[in-house]
Amino acid sequence: MGAFVQIVGSFKETLQKIFIRGELDEYEDDKQMHCNARLAEMLDKLSQDLQSSVNFSENFLVEEMQILEEANGIRLPHFFPHLVFSSLLKRRVNSVSDLPICFVNKVCGYLEIVCVRVLMDCCGSYPQLLPSMKKATQNVMGRMKIKFMERVDEMIEMEKMTDYTCDPEFIPSYNKLMGNRDLFLNSLNCLYNSSQTLNMEGYSIYVKHLNDVSENIRNQAFDLKMRMTAYWKIVLKRMVDYLALQLRFFMQQVVNKEIEAQVVNEVMVNGGGIEKMLAEPPSVAKKRERLQSSISLLKESKEIIEQVMDGIVVTSD
Structure with a gap:
């Protein structure tokens, strides 16, 4: 029983070191076990993949114009309803x-x-303890994954439902993007720009396909694009931050509250008790009996040899 308690305690302590405190002493040369560094790399990769969704150059304003067209109605011109922004946000x-x-x-x-x-x-x-303890560990991690996935689903649904931010950078970012409006209009009207492209936010944008679009739709689409671009940057940052916080929360919960209790329950209850787990397997018992028989035979052989040697010595005398 003492050995089992020591194993569980060592298991929990090691997980606290590498999951929570970020200590590397037990696996200093094994980078795969440097948990915090590997998780940070995964978060950075996620952030990069999300940021790649910010793209100006492909089919500039086409998606925005399609949404405006489908949301058209009997109302004053030059104004688009909130539904338009919400529809585009859901798509994104x-x-x-x-x-x-x-x-x-x-x-x-x-x-x-x-x-x-x-x-x-x-x-x-x-x-002999490994199968039950491994099963318990996998069960805990499986439940954590389910809970984490539920939080992610909720996050995605929340972002689709409400467009809100208290980030003070939203308005300045939007105004900065709208500052490109004159450049955009000039590129459409420029007679010397045969390719009709412009550079905006580091992207080379092709705008020739917008020549035949009405000025009202074109201006609304441009405004919608800039609003979404400013807000989308905030959404992506919020997603990464939320996932990082949830990940750390679940790791703390698993290590400090769940995994020890689950391991003990699996071994003591479902595994039939520590005595049964540490009992000698039949195969080992048979080997032990054979070894004991061999030892007894060797002892008998030794005694016989000693008697023979004693007889030889007496005869010589």
Whole structure:
């Protein structure tokens, strides 16, 4: 029983070191076990993938004009309803919704691998404990993944439902983007720009396809594009921040509150008790009996040899 308690305690302490405190002393030369660094890399990759969804150059204003056309109605010109922005926002969120889900799958898979590796090291002298403890660990990580995925689904739905931010940078960012409006209009009217392209926000944008679009629709589409661009940057940052906070929260919950209780329950209840787990397997018992028989035979052989040697010595005398 004492050995089991020591194994569970060592398992939990090691996970606290590499998951929560970020200590590297036990796996200093194994980068795969440097958990905080690997998770930070995964978050950075997610952020880069999300940022790649910000694109000016492809079919400039086409999507915005399509939404404006479908939202057209009997109302004053030059004004588009909030429904237009909401519809575009839903499209944008749906277009990147797979990325957070893939992130959760990747992170949870990695954390489970780390947990099992630590568990195998802790159970080195008691391999018979490994199956039950591994099963308990995988169950805990599986539940964490389900909860994490639920939070991600909620995050995606919330972003689609409400367009809101208290970020003070939204208005300045929008105004800066709208400052490109004159450049945009000039590129359409410029007789010397045969290719009709302009550089905006580091992108080379082709605008010739907008020549036949009415000025009202074109201006509204440009405004909608700039509003969404300013807001979309905030949405992407919010997604990454939310995922990082949720990840750290679930890691704390698993290590400090769940995994120890689950392991003990699996071994003591579902596994039939620690005595049964540490009981000698039949195969080992048979080997032990054979070894004991061999030892007894060797002892008898030794006694016989000693008697023979004593007889030889007496005869010589």
